[in-house]
Amino acid sequence: xxxxxxxxxxxxxxxxxxxxxxxxxxxxxxxxxxxxxxxxxxxxxxxxxxxxxxxxxxxxxxxxxxxxxxxxxxxxxxxxxxxxxxxxxxxxxxxxxxxxxxxxxxxxxxxxxxxxxxxxxxxxxxxxxxxxxxxxxxxxxxxxxxxxxxxxxxxxxxxxxxxxxxxxxxxxxxxxxxxxxxxxxxxxxxxxxxxxxxxxxxxxxxxxxxxxxxxxxxxxxxxxxxxxxxxxxxxxxxxxxxxxxxxxxxxxxxxxxxxxxxxxxxxxxxxxxxxxxxxxxxxxxxxxxxxxxxxxxxxxxxxxxxxx
Amino acid sequence: xxxxxxxxxxxxxxxxxxxxxxxxxxxxxxxxxxxxxxxxxxxxxxxxxxxxxxxxxxxxxxxxxxxxxxxxxxxxxxxxxxxxxxxxxxxxxxxxxxxxxxxxxxxxxxxxxxxxxxxxxxxxxxxxxxxxxxxxxxxxxxxxxxxxxxxxxxxxxxxxxxxxxxxxxxxxxxxxxxxxxxxxxxxxxxxxxxxxxxxxxxxxxxxxxxxxxxxxxxxxxxxxxxxxxxxxxxxxxxxxxxxxxxxxxxxx
Ligand SMILES: Nc1ncnc2c1ncn2[C@@H]1O[C@H](COP(=O)(O)OP(=O)(O)O)[C@@H](O)[C@H]1O
Ligand SMILES: [Mg+2]
Numbered sequence: 067x068x069x070x071x072x073x074x075x076x077x078x079x080x081x082x083x084x085x086x087x088x089x090x091x092x093x094x095x096x097x098x099x100x101x102x103x104x105x106x107x108x109x110x111x112x113x114x115x116x117x118x119x120x121x122x123x124x125x126x127x128x129x130x131x132x133x134x135x136x137x138x139x140x141x142x143x144x145x146x147x148x149x150x151x152x153x154x155x156x157x158x159x160x161x162x163x164x165x166x167x168x169x170x171x172x173x174x175x176x177x178x179x180x181x182x183x184x185x186x187x188x189x190x191x192x193x194x195x196x197x198x199x200x201x202x203x204x205x206x207x208x209x210x211x212x213x214x215x216x217x218x219x220x221x222x223x224x225x226x227x228x229x230x231x232x233x234x235x236x237x238x239x240x241x242x243x244x245x246x247x248x249x250x251x252x253x254x255x256x257x258x259x260x261x262x263x264x265x266x267x268x269x270x271x272x273x274x275x276x277x278x279x280x281x282x283x284x285x286x287x288x289x290x291x292x293x294x295x296x297x298x299x300x301x302x303x304x305x306x307x308x309x310x311x312x313x314x315x316x317x318x319x320x321x322x323x324x325x326x327x328x329x330x331x332x333x334x335x336x337x338x339x340x341x342x343x344x345x346x347x348x349x350x351x352x353x354x355x356x357x358x359x360x361x362x363x364x365x366x367x368x369x370x371x372x373x374x
Numbered sequence: 375x376x377x378x379x380x381x382x383x384x385x386x387x388x389x390x391x392x393x394x395x396x397x398x399x400x401x402x403x404x405x406x407x408x409x410x411x412x413x414x415x416x417x418x419x420x421x422x423x424x425x426x427x428x429x430x431x432x433x434x435x436x437x438x439x440x441x442x443x444x445x446x447x448x449x450x451x452x453x454x455x456x457x458x459x460x461x462x463x464x465x466x467x468x469x470x471x472x473x474x475x476x477x478x479x480x481x482x483x484x485x486x487x488x489x490x491x492x493x494x495x496x497x498x499x500x501x502x503x504x505x506x507x508x509x510x511x512x513x514x515x516x517x518x519x520x521x522x523x524x525x526x527x528x529x530x531x532x533x534x535x536x537x538x539x540x541x542x543x544x545x546x547x548x549x550x551x552x553x554x555x556x557x558x559x560x561x562x563x564x565x566x567x568x569x570x571x572x573x574x575x576x577x578x579x580x581x582x583x584x585x586x587x588x589x590x591x592x593x594x595x596x597x598x599x600x601x602x603x604x605x606x607x608x609x610x611x612x613x614x615x616x617x618x619x620x621x622x623x624x625x626x
Contacts, residue, residue: 117469118468118469119465119468119469121625139471139473142469142470142471143471145469147466147469149462149465149466151462152462153461153462153463153465153466154461154463155386155461155463155466156461157390157393158386158389158390162386162389166382166383166386167466167470169378169379169382169385170379170382170383170467170470170471170472171470171471172378172379172471214466218470
């Protein structure tokens with residue numbers, strides 16, 4: 067099966083700045099792929115090349131087997147695009163925005179009318195379809211852009227930071243709509259919200275400074291981090307004393323103290339029983355396994371937090 | 375080139391024009407009408423006949439032509455800038471199967487249509503308030519100027535709206551190039567008012583062919599094929615340039 071998206075050595079220079087450097091990426095058909103990276107990582111640049119808005123400096127990229135350099139028109143028939151900035155026409159009503167898009171895709175009226183009805187319903191905009199988009203909330207505008215990208219039933223949908231700038235509630239509703247449209251279509255989304263990638267995507271790639279630094283499922287990425295396992299131990303007093311005791315144990319790789327809570331990183335999970343015996347008689351209120359967050363994965367890979 | 379996509383974009387622009395047609399027309403008529411009343415009627419008795427016709431008749435064709443080219447230019451330049459830099463709608467067109475050429479052709483036709491529609495409105499108003507009547511063949515001759523003239527200015531607007539990213543630059547170009555070009559080419563006075571030495575230079579301006587030729591066609595019924603060819607040639611050149619420049623801009 068051809069990959070939905072394939073890039074080989076894809077590079078883009080802006081003058082001397084390398085916005086994308088030798089990027090190799092493969093996205094399976096029908097999957098939801100998340101590209102995670104801080105601002106300036108090169109996410110938008112990659113989407114612009116894949117959606118034929120911009121040419122790469124070198125390397126190649128294919129959408130369902132079509133070369134971005136020579137088969138632009140074929141690619142544009144296959145894709146739907148939700149750009150980082152809403153590109154709605156504020157002089158057209160919500161519905162007219164979608165109708166124009168349908169005509170640009172050469173759909174005939176009988177077909178697009180029905181399709182637009184469905185999409186308006188699906189995106190929860192049916193009641194507002196004859197209003198102008200600048201009267202919409204941020205979340206509704208975003209959903210309208212998503213609806214517009216879906217009018218012609220694309221095979222690959224690109225979403226560039228679909229929820230940036232939205233309040234948590236609208237963000238959640240956009241997530242729900244994205245999940246509801248996933249299926250046979252390939253979805254490629256970029257984000258700098260770890261939660262978003264984790265929640266929506268089958269596979270995640272992390273990039274920074276134009277380079278891919280990791281790729282895999284959320285589980286794989288988290289597992290890559292930890293040869294060690296993190297536990298949280300909460301004490302009811304004498305925290306310092308027990309922390310000092312734990313610090314001297316051979317199988318403990320790392321230890322941090324925060325108030326009454328001590329975080330310990332174990333060499334491997336078998337050490338846990340050793341720790342438990344060492345704490346015999348101590349006022350332990352709770353011992354719990356701590357899940358790695360994607361943020362920690364990110365920090366360990368890029369050496370810094372997410373630049374917002 | 376298939377024009378289905380261009381047609382869809384042009385129809386969008388016409389829908390938007392239709393929606394605001396009343397306020398647009400009031401705004402469009404106000405300016406030439408003010409000039410017409412102030413100069414054509416207010417100063418009529420001081421000026422008397424110019425080239426053998428009353429002054430109000432002398433300036434009427436120029437005011438209509440001015441409306442056409444101004445409207446064509448403004449619509450194109452602002453629309454291109456707005457859709458490119460503010461709304462990013464051009465980008466939303468560009469991720470569909472329509473070609474870049476179709477987009478620019480649509481925009482040129484929209485500006486052109488704005489020019490013709492607005493000029494027609496001003497013409498109707500001027501005809502309504504004056505006793506002058508023109509023979510149909512004079513009107514046809516006049517249209518032969520107005521059409522390529524609007525096309526020329528629409529293409530020029532598209533070029534400016536494609537290369538200029540800042541609205542202040544657009545305003546400056548309008549003040550420094552477009553308005554002088556219009557006013558210097560015999561809108562309010564005959565070319566013979568210029569000093570002998572300057573006349574060949576003024577004659578070389580594309581707007582002179584347009585304003586002079588259009589007036590002679592409408593007022594006197596004398597049709598200068600030379601002027602028409604000149605303005606049509608300019609329209610063709612700027613059309614090719616506009617398409618080329620827009621494509622270039624979109625590919626970087
Ligand atoms: N048109 C451009 N000209 C020059 N530099 C650019 C241009 N677009 C983006 N960049 C630079 O390329 C880098 C990647 O930008 P971008 O792809 O927008 O990142 P992201 O979408 O991940 O925030 C940034 O350093 C940005 O400043
Ligand atoms: Mg971006």
